[in-house]
Amino acid sequence: MDDEVLTTLKILIIGESNVGKSSLLLRFTEDMFNPEQQLTIGVDFRTKKITVDGNTVKLAIWDTAGQERFRTLTPSYYRDAQGAILVYDVSNVKTFNKLETWLNELDTHSTKSNIVKMVVGNKIDKEHREVSREEGMKFARRHATLFIESSAKTRDGVQCAFEELVQKIIQMPGLWERHGDAIQVSEEDAGAVPSCVGWKCSVI
C-alpha cells in the first residue's frame, strides 16, 4: 500500500448493542470474525490505512459501546469525527427503529456540521430477517445518508462500506483540509459543502 498518507480521518461506529459494530471493525481491520466478540465497554479504537481513488488515508476508527449504560461515556469521543457509521441488525427490527435516536445523538454531539453519515444493515447472512433492504434504503434516503448492507461474518459489504464512506469524505474538502500546520483555505469550499450529503446507494 502506498505509504504517503494524505491525512487521518476520524470515523465513528455507533448503534445499538449487539448489532455487530465491533465485529465489523474487526473484519475490516484484521479480516477476522470472532463469534465470541466481547461487549464493548466505553470505547475502543483501531486504525487502518486505506487507499481510495489513489489517495491513501489513515482511518482512526472509534468503536463505541451500544449498551445504554455507557452512553454517557461515549459521546465525548464523537468530537471532530469526519464520518459516522450507524449500524443496525437486519435480524432485529428494534435496532433499526433506534437509528433515529442515534442520528440525533450524532447531531447533538458531533462538532462538525458536515459529518458524512452511512447507515449499515449488518448480519445479512442470517436467515431470519426483520428489516428489508428497501426499508433500510428508504431510511437512508430520508435522512440523506449513504447506505449499505453487510455481514461481518461473511465479509460481505464491509470493505465497500468503509471505502465509500472515505470517498465521500475526501470529496468534501472542508472536512479534512487542515493537516499538519498548513491551512489550505479555498474561498469556495467554505460555503460549497452542501448541508446534507446526497443520498447514494451502493449495490453489493
Added chain:
Amino acid sequence: MSEDVENDFHHVDFTVASIWESFIKSLEEVIFEWKLPQSKRVSPLKRGDIEKAVWDKKTKKEKLSFAEVNFTITRYILKDPGAGVTSPLEDETGDEDKVQALEDIMCFENDFLPQKMWLSSMGNVGQHPHPLAVWYGLRDFVIIAPNHDAVISSETRVKLLLSSLYIAVNNTNCSVPIFIQIHRASDQFYMGVCDGKEVRVDFEMVYLKRAPQHCRYLPGLLDVFKTKIASPISLEQILLSVQFTYILRDWTSYKWTQQPPDFEFLQGETIGVTELGRLPFGATSDPVSELYLYATWPKLVDSAVTDGESYSDFEPSKAPHWSVQVRMADQPACLLSDYFEEFLQLCHCKRNMKDLIGDLMECDSSGIDISTSLSAITEPRVPTLSQVLKRNKTRPKAVVRDGAISHEHLMHMLYFLFPDAADGGVKPYPETWGNSEETKQLEMGNMKTVPVDSLVWRLSIVMSHVLSTLGAVRAAAQLWYEFCGEMLFRWDKGILIPGVPPGFPDHRTCLLNQKLQMLNCCIERRLNRETLARKTSVELEKLSSGVSRISVPCKNSDDEDEFFDCSAEPTGGEGGGGGEEAAAAAGAGPSRPGGGARRKQKHSLWNQPVGRLYKYGNLRLLKTGEHLYVPVTQDPSPKTEDQILEDVDVMVHLGTDAHAAELRARIMSASLLSDMESFKAANPGAILEDFIRWYSPRDWIEEEGIDEYGQKKGSLSPRMQIRGNVWVDVWEAAKPVPARRQKRLFDDTREAEKVLHFLKTQSPAQMAQLLLPTLLHACLVRLMEEERAELPDVMPTIQHIVKQAVRLGQQGNTAQDLPRYEDLSKEMTSVEEVIAQFKSLEHKFSPSGGEQSPELQAFLSHLMQNTQVDVPEGPRGPIGMKIRCMFAEAQKVAQMLSEYDLADSSEETWNSPFATNFPQPHKRHFIMRTHAKRPSTYSIACPQRLSAILQKDSFRLAGCFTQDITFQ
C-alpha cells in the same frame, strides 16, 4: 533630461529625414496592424454609455521611436454598450463618408461625462474614462506617449512629431484620432489629428495655471472660439452646453458622527448597564466627506445667455438639470471595527498578568480570606460579589492606579456580569438560551461561541469596552483578574455562576464557556452532596431518638462524605420504595417502621440493601427471589473538550493490538465497577446474571422452563461466559458499596480547582483568545442590527464572515488562526463603513428619519454606488431643496467666518456676489459647438468644437477644428 535630448537632436540634424521616415513607417505599421482605417462607424451613443460601458485598452511598447525617445502607443476603445463588442452600423446611403470621431464630438449625449478619480498605488491619479473622452466625447482614439520620464516639450519637436503623425494618418486614411502626449504626463496635454475624409481634423489644446483676464467668462471664451475658427463668413449660431460644479465640504448640522460610549457620563446605576452590554457602532468622523453638485444647462444658444462678472445667467438654483455625487472619506475610524481590532491586538500581547497588574494582585493577597466571611449554610438569598467583600476590607474606594478601572466602573461591570448579586435593577440573564431566528438563518448558531447574552458573551463585550475606552491592556487584565476572583468566590461559597447554560460542558460552545459549565457542575454536585449530608444527619438524629435504630457513624464522622449510609429503612410498604434518595425524589410519605421490622429478618445488619432507586419490573433475583432493584448510580462525569482530547490521546497512545484493547476496556470499566458495586449494594445476594439482566439484557438468553420464583429460566450469552472476560473479572472485584460511599468517579473539588487554575493562569493574550470568537459573534450580531435592506452587498458579506467564523471555530486554534481573524476584521470594517456611509447620507437627506419616498430611496442607493446621480426635478424637487439648504447653511457659516478676516480678501476670483447661497463654483465647463465653412467661402461647413474648463488653479481649452481640404 528633455534638454539633453533636445541638444542631441540638433547635432544630428542631417539624419532627421531618416528618423522621421522610420517613425512614420512604424506608425503606419501599427495603424494597419490595428486595422484603424477599416474601423466602422457604430450606433450613436446614448447618455451614460461612455461612462458605464467597458473600455478596451490596447498597448504597444516596442518599435516606435523618434530621435532616441521611445514611445508607447495605446488605443482606447469603448466596447459597444449593447453588444459588448463594437458592432458596425448598417450602412445607410450617403453615410459612408461620415467620420465616427466627428459624429462623436458633435453629439450632446456625451457632454460632461462623470469622471472617477483615484490614487493609484504609485501615487498617480488614475482616471476613468480617459480625460480625452471627457473633453471631446470620443469613444475611440490612440495616444502616443513617450516612455518613462521622457518629455516632448520644444515647439520644433512637437511640430515635427505632429507633421509626421499627419503624414502617417493621411497615408493610411486613418479616421481614428491619434494624439501625442506633450509635456509631462500629469499635464494631460495632448495634440492630435485624424483623417476626416475630405476634411482635416486638428485637436488642439491650451493649458494654463490661470485663466487669462479675457477668458474668465463666456463671452471671452466665445471670442476665442470664433477667432480660432476664423471663418471667412459669419458663423451659424453657436450651441452651448454648460456645467458648473459646486463642492460642499462643511456639513454643518447635517454632519453624522458617532461617539464612543462615555462611561464617565453614564454613572447612573442602570444606564451604564445597557451601555455596557452594547457594542458601539458607526464612524467617529463623517464617512461622507464631500458632496459634488453639478448644475447643467444643456443646449443653449450663444446669443441667449449672459455671463459676466456682475451678472450671470448661470445661477445654480436655476439650472434645468442637477446631478450630485458624493466622495466617501478614506477609511474613517469605525467604532465597532476599532473595538475588534484592539481586541485582536490584545491577542498578540506579550506581557503577562504579573507585569500588568502585579500591584493589584499584591494588594489583594494581603487582604482578606473570603472563605471566612460567610458560612455556606447561612448564605444570603442574594449572593454578594467577591469585590464587595474586598472593598470593605482592603481597597479604599478612591484609590485608582494608572490605567486601572475605577472601583465605580468595576462594580458596574461586575453587577452586569453577575446580576444575581444585585438587588434588582440590573438586567438579569435570559431564562432560556435560544438563538434568535435571524442568527439561525445565518448559521451563526454553528459558531463555536456561546448563546447570545450569556455570561461569556457579556464578558467579551465588557472586556472590549474596558480595552478600548476604559483603560487599555492593564484594565483588561484587571477585569480578568476580578472575574477569576469571582469564580473562586462562587466555588468557595457554593453559589452557582449565572448566565451559564445549564448542564454538562457543551462542546459546541467555546472553551471558556465549557470551563464555566464545568465549574457550575462542580458547584452543583457539591451542593447536592452537602444538602444530602445535612438531611441525612438530621434524619439520623430523628431516627436515633424516635425509633430505636442504630446509626453507625464511620470513623471520620466529621467528614460528611464518609457517613455510613444507615437510612436504608424502606419507606414504602413491603418491598416498596427505595433508599432515602428515592424517598427524597418522590417526596414519599412518613416512614413506616413496621415494614422495616419485617425486613430486618431478611438481611443481617451488615448486609442491608442500600442505594435502591426503584424496582426493575417484576424481575427477581435468581438466587434469593427478592425483587431486583435498579440502584442509585454515580452520575456521569462532565468533561470539557480539552479533557476529552487528553483522554483520546491516552486511548490512542495505548495502540491498537489486542492487549491495548484490553487495557482500554479496563480503563473504561471504572464506571462499570461503580455500577456493579451499587447494584450489589442495592441487591444483596445478587449474582452476575442478575446484573446482566438489568445492564445488558441481550446477553441474557432465555430458555424454556420456569424457575422457582416464576421467572423464565435462562443463561448468559456465550461471550459473557468466557473466562477472564472483563465483565466477570470486574464483577468479582466489585464490593457492595452504594454510589454515595464509593470513590467519586467525578471529583468535583479537584475538577473545580483545575478550572480555577486554568482561569488564573491565562496570560492576557490567551484570555483575549478565549473571548475573541465570542466577541466576533457579538460584532456580527451588532452588524446585523444595523444592516439595511438598501445595501445589497452587506448581507452577503456578513454571511461570508459567518461562514469563515464557523470554520475557524471548528479548527479551534485561535492563536494560530489570528491572521484569519484579521482578514475577517477587515471585512467587518468594510461593512461597518458602508452602513455608516448610508446612515450618514440618510441623515443628510432625511434627517427626521421618517418614511422615505421611493424616489429618495433610489437616490440614496445610487449615491452609495459612488456614481453621479440625477437629482429628480433638479433644484426644484424635494431633494434639490434639501441640497440647497445644505449649501445655504454652509455658506452662512463660511460668511460668518470670513467676516473675521475680511482683510485678506484681496484675492479676487470670478466673484459672483449674487450667488450667496452657493460657494464659488469649483469648476466651470463650457462646451461650444458650431459648423463653419473653412478655410474659404467655398468650403463645406464642417464641425467645430471647443471645451473650456475653468478651475481656480487651472484653465484648459480643448478644441477640435476641422477644415475642408478639397475646396480650399
